[in-house]
Amino acid sequence: MHTRGLPLKKLGLVIGDWRDLERLFKYLKDSGYRIIGPKVDGNVIKLKELKSLREFPKQISDHQAPGYYRLEEGDFFRNGDDSPKKYLFPPKMEIFKVNRDLSISFREIEKVKIAFFGIKSCDTASITIMDKVLGERGDSFYKHFRKELFIVTENCIKPGENCFCSSMGTGPRVQSGFDISFTRIDGKILFEAGSERGVKILEKLKLPHANAKLKKKFIEVLEKAAEKAKANFEKRFLAEKLELAIESPIWKELAEKCLGCGNCTMVCPTCFCFDIYDEVFLDEYSKRVRYWDSCFTYKHAEVAGGHFRPELWARYRQWLLHKFSYWKRQFDMLGCVGCGRCITWCPVGIDIRKAVEKVLKWVDENVR
Amino acid sequence: MNIKLAVFKFASCDGCQLQILNMEDEILQLTGKIEIAYFMEATSRKLEEPYDIALVEGSISTKWQEKHIEKIRANSKYLIAIGACATAGGIQALRNWSKNEDYSKKVYPKPEWIDTLAESKPISDYVNVDYEVRGCPVNKDQLLWILSQLIIGKEPFTPTHSLCIQCKIEGNTCIMVADGKPCLGPITMAGCGALCPKYNRGCYGCFGPMDASQAEKLAEHFINMGMSKREVTLMFKGFTSWSKPFRKVVSKYGGDED
Numbered sequence: 001m002h003t004r005g006l007p008l009k010k011l012g013l014v015i016g017d018w019r020d021l022e023r024l025f026k027y028l029k030d031s032g033y034r035i036i037g038p039k040v041d042g043n044v045i046k047l048k049e050l051k052s053l054r055e056f057p058k059q060i061s062d063h064q065a066p067g068y069y070r071l072e073e074g075d076f077f078r079n080g081d082d083s084p085k086k087y088l089f090p091p092k093m094e095i096f097k098v099n100r101d102l103s104i105s106f107r108e109i110e111k112v113k114i115a116f117f118g119i120k121s122c123d124t125a126s127i128t129i130m131d132k133v134l135g136e137r138g139d140s141f142y143k144h145f146r147k148e149l150f151i152v153t154e155n156c157i158k159p160g161e162n163c164f165c166s167s168m169g170t171g172p173r174v175q176s177g178f179d180i181s182f183t184r185i186d187g188k189i190l191f192e193a194g195s196e197r198g199v200k201i202l203e204k205l206k207l208p209h210a211n212a213k214l215k216k217k218f219i220e221v222l223e224k225a226a227e228k229a230k231a232n233f234e235k236r237f238l239a240e241k242l243e244l245a246i247e248s249p250i251w252k253e254l255a256e257k258c259l260g261c262g263n264c265t266m267v268c269p270t271c272f273c274f275d276i277y278d279e280v281f282l283d284e285y286s287k288r289v290r291y292w293d294s295c296f297t298y299k300h301a302e303v304a305g306g307h308f309r310p311e312l313w314a315r316y317r318q319w320l321l322h323k324f325s326y327w328k329r330q331f332d333m334l335g336c337v338g339c340g341r342c343i344t345w346c347p348v349g350i351d352i353r354k355a356v357e358k359v360l361k362w363v364d365e366n367v368r
Numbered sequence: 369m370n371i372k373l374a375v376f377k378f379a380s381c382d383g384c385q386l387q388i389l390n391m392e393d394e395i396l397q398l399t400g401k402i403e404i405a406y407f408m409e410a411t412s413r414k415l416e417e418p419y420d421i422a423l424v425e426g427s428i429s430t431k432w433q434e435k436h437i438e439k440i441r442a443n444s445k446y447l448i449a450i451g452a453c454a455t456a457g458g459i460q461a462l463r464n465w466s467k468n469e470d471y472s473k474k475v476y477p478k479p480e481w482i483d484t485l486a487e488s489k490p491i492s493d494y495v496n497v498d499y500e501v502r503g504c505p506v507n508k509d510q511l512l513w514i515l516s517q518l519i520i521g522k523e524p525f526t527p528t529h530s531l532c533i534q535c536k537i538e539g540n541t542c543i544m545v546a547d548g549k550p551c552l553g554p555i556t557m558a559g560c561g562a563l564c565p566k567y568n569r570g571c572y573g574c575f576g577p578m579d580a581s582q583a584e585k586l587a588e589h590f591i592n593m594g595m596s597k598r599e600v601t602l603m604f605k606g607f608t609s610w611s612k613p614f615r616k617v618v619s620k621y622g623g624d625e626d
Contacts, residue, residue, distance in 0.1 A: 044541045069546045081541060091537040257589070259582040261554035262529060266536035277525065280516040282397040292537055297529040298579035312580060347532070347544045347554050348589045 013215055014191045014207035018058075021182060021189050023205055024152070025053040025117060033115035033150055036087060038080070043071055045080035047087070047119070056118055064160045064340065067349025076184070078160040081345050083269035084116055084123050088130060088145045091292045095276070097285040105285075109141065115150035118182075121171030122163070122339035124153045126269035128177040132331045133272050150197075155183040157221050159229035162340030164353055166229035170337040173222045183218060190218055229338065231353040233360055239328040242321060244367045245359045254355045255316035257348045262294030264342035264352075265319065270335050273300070295319050320355060371519055374406035374419040376440055378426030378433050379460055379488060383505040384451035385409045385425050394512050401519050417443040421518060423511075427453040427460060429488040441495040446518060449491040450511065452504035456576045457610030459504070461488040464610055465618070489610065499524055502557055504574035504607040510559050527558050528579040531571050534558035540565045550590050550603060555581045555613065576608035583613035587621060597621040 029035055039048040039055050045062060061074020069081075097105045116123075127149075134142035156165070156172035165171030174181045179198035183190040190210055193199040210218065245251075265271040275293035280286045293300060296315050301308035309315045327335035336352075343351050375385055388395070389410060405415035422444035428434055441447055449455050457464070463471060464487040472479035491497050501511050510526060517524040527534075531553035535542065540562055543549045551570035553562075557578040564571050577583060583604065590600045601622035604614045 042541055043546045046539075046541075067545055068548075069542075081536075081545075082539070086539075091539075257585060259554040259585055260530070260580055261532040263532045263536065263542065263554070266533060278522065279513065280520050280522065282401060282516050282519060284397075286520075292533070294529065294533060297533070299528060312582070345542055345545050347542065347551070348585070 012192070013210040013218060014202060014205075015210040015214060016189050016191060016205065016207045017187070018189060020191070020205055020207060022053045024180065024182075024191075024201070025050075027201060027204065028115045028117070028150060028152075031113075033113045035115050035117045036084075037117035037119070038077065040071065041080075044069065045071070045077055046082050047080070047084065047116070050117060053117075062160065064162045064344045065349070066162065066343050066351050067346055069344050076158040078156065078158075078163060079120060079123065079339055079341065081267050081341065083267070083339070083341070084119060084127055085130065085269050085271075087114060087116075088127070088142055088149075089134060089139075089272060089274075089292075090141075093141065093290045095288045095290055097287050099285050100283070109144050112145075113148040113150070114145065115152065117152045118154045119151070120156045120165075120339075121153055121174040122156075122165045122168075122337040123269055124151055124174050124178050125165075125168075125170035125337045126339070127151065129270045129331070129333060129335060129337065130272065131177075132333065133270070151178045151180075151194075153178040153181045153194075155181055155222060156229070157184060157225050159225050160340060162343040162351075163229040163338060164231035164340065165338035166226040167231040167233060167235060168334065168336055168338035169235050172225040172229050183222070185214065185218055185221055188214070190214065231338070232357050233353075235334065238356075238360075239325040239334065241363050242325045242356070242359055244363045246317070246321065248359070248362050248366070250359060250362045251313045251317040254320075254358060255313035257350055258296075258312055258316050259348060260296045260298070260312050260315065261347065262296040263345050263347060264350075265294040265296060266292060267341040267345045268323075269337060269339060269341070270323075295322070320352065320359075323352075324356060370403040371401060371420045372405040372415060372418075373402045373421045373423070373515075374440075374444065375404075375409070375423045376406070376425065376436075377408070378424065378437070378454070378491075379429040380426030380451065380453040380458065382409060382425070384454075384503075385423075387505050387508040387511060388423075391508050391512060394508070397512070398515065398519075402515075419444045421446045421448065421515070423448050423450050424454050424491055425450050427456075427458045427488045427490060428485070428494055429460060430484050434485070434494060437491060437494050446498045447491075447495065448499045448501060448514065449497045450501045450506050452502065452574055452576065452607040453488075454491045455500045455502055455611075456608035456614075457488045457490050459607050461610035462605060464488060487610075501526075502575040503560055507560050509561075529558055530554055530578050531556045531558045531560070531562055531565070531575070534560075535562045535565050538562050538566065543568055543570060548593075550593065550595060552586070552603065555583045555586050557581075572606050573604070573614065574607040576611045577613040581613040583617050584620065587617040591621075 035050045037050040038045045040057050060077050062077045063070045094107050153174040178194040181192045193202045273293040274290050277289050323335040405419050452458050472482045514524045544551045549570045552573035553571040556573045557575045587600050604617040
């Protein structure tokens with residue numbers, strides 16, 4: 001599935017080099033886009049505004065393992081602790097102000113065209129998920145930021161240790177939800193368009209078509225990458241199978257190390273819980289502010305007169321089953337893109353792949 | 369009518385009260401809405417009881433204080449404990465693991481003059497506390513936030529989740545994952561502004577345990593990371609060591625150590 005081409009105007013794969021990527025970057029910049037892409041920030045790669053493609057971490061690699069992240073010299077990086085979510089669904093955002101005379105001023109939203117440049121396939125898929133979760137459900141802020149979004153995806157030729165996009169069907173080759181993709185192969189850059197406007201821009205770059213040999217290499221490299229980015233489970237019937245374990249005692253075991261800190265949900269590119277606070281400024285106004293929230297916090301499922309999930313294992317179960325199971329009924333897709341961030345950024349290194357495997361094993365052994 | 373605010377001090381360093389004076393610009397928001405009824409660090413003028421809001425700094429560590437806090441409680445509509453001493457027993461609660469006499473003999477020429485309780489304990493161990501503002505010292509913005517909410521007649525609210533959530537919202541990189549440094553953030557309550565991790569230093573838990581804090585599990589993880597029991601004990605044996613979750617860790621890994 002990951003080698004399926006895109007039939008748009010039969011443009012297919014075109015070939016260029018790093019300078020052509022710079023031309024694409026400049027074209028988008030000159031067209032008024034604020035370009036957001038990966039950039040080294042201290043000891044991590046973050047998604048930040050790129051003024052020039054020189055800021056793109058070309059010679060950097062991120063070594064990721066459960067609860068472990070280090071940057072080192074290399075030729076390919078995966079991702080950092082933030083994701084496109086940060087821009088489409090900001091971590092803290094004023095919604096409106098209530099003035100002293102009780103009039104309400106809505107926040108002026110900055111008119112800005114964002115282009116994500118060099119995000120990976122998993123993160124591109126996360127935007128498709130967020131479109132469904134926040135966009136289709138009418139989050140006007142999300143829609144505002146999303147409206148003019150341009151997406152340039154880098155196909156992932158070297159997935160990391162925590163990556164499992166291949167099992168989630170979201171990578172390593174980008175399938176949909178992008179405008180232009182690029183792939184670093186043998187010192188060349190292969191471009192592909194994923195949308196009509198992507199085709200138009202690529203045509204402007206006037207690049208030659210890739211020959212059969214290079215196309216073969218392209219497929220080989222991405223198939224190899226796909227093999228690497230696999231977890232030991234299949235996406236097929238995953239939602240249905242996992243749900244059968246809802247009453248299982250295994251959740252207590254799985255959450256044994258969990259601290260309930262919520263890091264996994266913060267770094268997850270599709271976790272969308274938020275809370276709303278009223279911040280009072282005497283003599284001035286009161287601000288209604290939206291903050292990211294997490295289903296791991298004790299208060300998340302606390303309601304007047306009781307609590308749905310007072311035990312931490314129940315909160316762990318809620319998170320895992322929501323991502324891999326309930327999401328399907330809710331949004332007709334799964335909530336996990338296999339980017340591995342929750343594994344890397346868990347301070348105690350809990351591996352969601354292993355947790356899913358264990359639940360599936362429990363189902364196989366206990367449910368007839 | 370103005371709200372009568374009183375500020376009291378028990379066993380403490382005055383640092384939290386000082387945060388009120390440190391408000392400088394922000395304190396103007398409060399003038400005209402509150403009246404200082406008792407605040408020895410700022411003015412020697414006293415107003416009659418009762419008080420609308422009593423801010424209480426410090427831990428209870430003498431018999432006189434036990435009685436005094438009850439009187440304050442009886443005379444105040446809202447009692448707010450401020451700072452690590454008032455909410456967890458403070459740094460002076462380190463003595464709760466040893467005998468007072470041992471210290472007083474070494475420190476004072478006439479140790480028999482020293483009259484303290486065996487333990488330094490938080491205000492909530494003695495009286496009902498309406499709200500707690502954590503930290504060593506408290507964060508003045510959070511203190512102002514709570515006062516502002518009370519003044520306007522809104523139920524005061526502050527987050528009770530982990531510091532990690534605040535770090536992620538602020539865009540800080542996790543120093544445990546990216547640097548391999550131990551950090552108490554995953555089990556400590558947010559509210560400080562994630563100051564230490566912002567400067568690449570592990571959280572040392574001055575805000576005390578968050579809701580449902582998994583301090584013992586984090587301590588176990590530190591041991592697995594290769595830290596000694598003594599190192600782990602010292603991490604938890606700080607400003608909020610007497611809070612229940614931290615106390616358990618200290619007792620488990622080295623309660624009898626100095």
